[in-house]
Amino acid sequence: AIDIAKLRDETGHITIDSGYKNTGATKSAITFLDGELGILRYRGYSIEELAEKATFLEVAYLLIYGELPTTEQYAAFENDIKMHTIVNEDMRKIFEGFPVNAHPMGVLSAMVCAMSAFYTGDKAGADELNIIRLMAKMPSMATWSYKKSQGHPVNYPNNSLDYCSNFLNMMFALPVAPYQVNPVVAAALNKLLILHADHEQNCSTSTVRLVGSSHASLYASISAGINALSGPLHGGANQEVIEMLEAIKADGGDTAKYIAMAKDKNSGFRLMGFGHRVYKNFDPRARIIKKAADDVLAALGINDPVLKIASELEAAALSDEYFVARKLYPNVDFYSGIIYRALGIPTDMFTVMFAIGRLPGWIAQWKEMKANKEPIGRPRQVYVGATERAYVNIADRK
Ligand code: ACO
Numbered sequence: 001a002i003d004i005a006k007l008r009d010e011t012g013h014i015t016i017d018s019g020y021k022n023t024g025a026t027k028s029a030i031t032f033l034d035g036e037l038g039i040l041r042y043r044g045y046s047i048e049e050l051a052e053k054a055t056f057l058e059v060a061y062l063l064i065y066g067e068l069p070t071t072e073q074y075a076a077f078e079n080d081i082k083m084h085t086i087v088n089e090d091m092r093k094i095f096e097g098f099p100v101n102a103h104p105m106g107v108l109s110a111m112v113c114a115m116s117a118f119y120t121g122d123k124a125g126a127d128e129l130n131i132i133r134l135m136a137k138m139p140s141m142a143t144w145s146y147k148k149s150q151g152h153p154v155n156y157p158n159n160s161l162d163y164c165s166n167f168l169n170m171m172f173a174l175p176v177a178p179y180q181v182n183p184v185v186a187a188a189l190n191k192l193l194i195l196h197a198d199h200e201q202n203c204s205t206s207t208v209r210l211v212g213s214s215h216a217s218l219y220a221s222i223s224a225g226i227n228a229l230s231g232p233l234h235g236g237a238n239q240e241v242i243e244m245l246e247a248i249k250a251d252g253g254d255t256a257k258y259i260a261m262a263k264d265k266n267s268g269f270r271l272m273g274f275g276h277r278v279y280k281n282f283d284p285r286a287r288i289i290k291k292a293a294d295d296v297l298a299a300l301g302i303n304d305p306v307l308k309i310a311s312e313l314e315a316a317a318l319s320d321e322y323f324v325a326r327k328l329y330p331n332v333d334f335y336s337g338i339i340y341r342a343l344g345i346p347t348d349m350f351t352v353m354f355a356i357g358r359l360p361g362w363i364a365q366w367k368e369m370k371a372n373k374e375p376i377g378r379p380r381q382v383y384v385g386a387t388e389r390a391y392v393n394i395a396d397r398k
Pocket of ligand 1: 270278333
């Protein structure tokens with residue numbers, strides 16, 4: 001019999017790079033990231049400056065179209081989005097079938113995927129329209145899960161509000177009382193969404209590009225990205241961080257015990273919100289978020305005991321040889337949950353917030369992949385299974 005694995009070994013070369021630690025899948029002009037120096041730039045603009053000065057929609061425009069918008073371009077972009085914030089009422093029937101305790105990430109990915117069935121048939125300019133539809137409708141649909149969990153009616157979008165305020169209004173307004181968006185809360189949300197907006201070829205973004213490379217629709221690609229983001233080693237970490245901090249608090253606040261557990265490979269426990277595939281010095285987003293968390297809690301007059309535990313944990317880890325040797329630092333997720341909580345966002349919605357922020361990055365990457373006419377993504381493997389075997393009739397099998 002021909003030993004195919006052996007033959008391949010002799011005739012072809014496949015590079016194995018498990019987890020793609022050193023394999024570039026594309027050239028990209030969207031986001032620059034230097035993990036050693038802790039630099040992150042969108043289209044050449046530093047994350048620090050954008051988080052300080054820009055609106056989320058400006059950043060979305062920058063990522064998707066390549067340049068910061070002029071006043072006219074910004075107004076047109078914002079207006080286009082406002083014209084599409086309402087979701088087809090029949091999509092609500094799909095939504096109503098989900099159980100009340102469904103995880104909002106599962107619901108969101110399903111609803112975004114369903115958009116491909118509802119919003120088709122626009123031949124010319126379809127991509128551009130679908131981009132606007134996603135930017136417009138995803139926040140609306142995201143709020144439905146929260147409203148359902150509360151047993152409250154959903155809110156329709158209010159086009160007199162900006163992007164972040166509109167989201168907050170859909171989340172928290174009730175028919176029985178007027179809701180005033182707190183500018184501190186809207187500004188903090190704006191900053192968080194900017195920090196999440198793109199991060200080059202991470203797991204969810206690579207997924208979006210890979211799925212899109214088969215010429216699957218933008219909706220199908222983004223839905224796949226949402227699923228990739230949901231994992232606890234990726235975007236799902238922000239929910240896990242708060243749950244971990246709560247557990248430490250409930251357990252008496254003994255951070256040393258949890259540091260020891262994280263170092264013990266047999267414990268199955270990792271310090272959530274620590275470590276990053278690319279950042280080996282610090283995560284610049286974490287620095288901005290830590291300061292924002294302090295500012296938001298002070299402005300809202302909130303004294304959150306888990307912030308104290310987070311600070312203790314960070315200090316203990318950063319002075320521990322295990323974490324130092326492995327270059328494990330707090331990542332973007334470590335402090336984002338503390339801010340989301342202060343803004344009134346429930347824990348199981350944290351990763352959804354991440355997805356809303358990451359959406360323009362996914363769109364920009366999908367668009368770039370398409371514009372570059374990239375070939376279908378199709379990784380190879382090295383086969384390590386059985387060599388050729390003869391079929392054995394079921395009656396003769398031992
Ligand atoms: N706690 C304890 N040990 C850790 C942690 C952690 N959070 N992260 C990594 N390590 C250890 C590993 O056990 C490994 O140790 P070893 O060399 O002795 O075997 C070493 O550090 C390297 O870790 P890897 O898992 O190989 O690193 P990788 O780059 O594959 O993983 C990841 C990066 C997934 C972020 C990892 O650090 C992790 O699981 N962190 C916790 C989850 C988290 O916060 N995810 C959010 C990432 S940011 C984002 O997606 C937005």
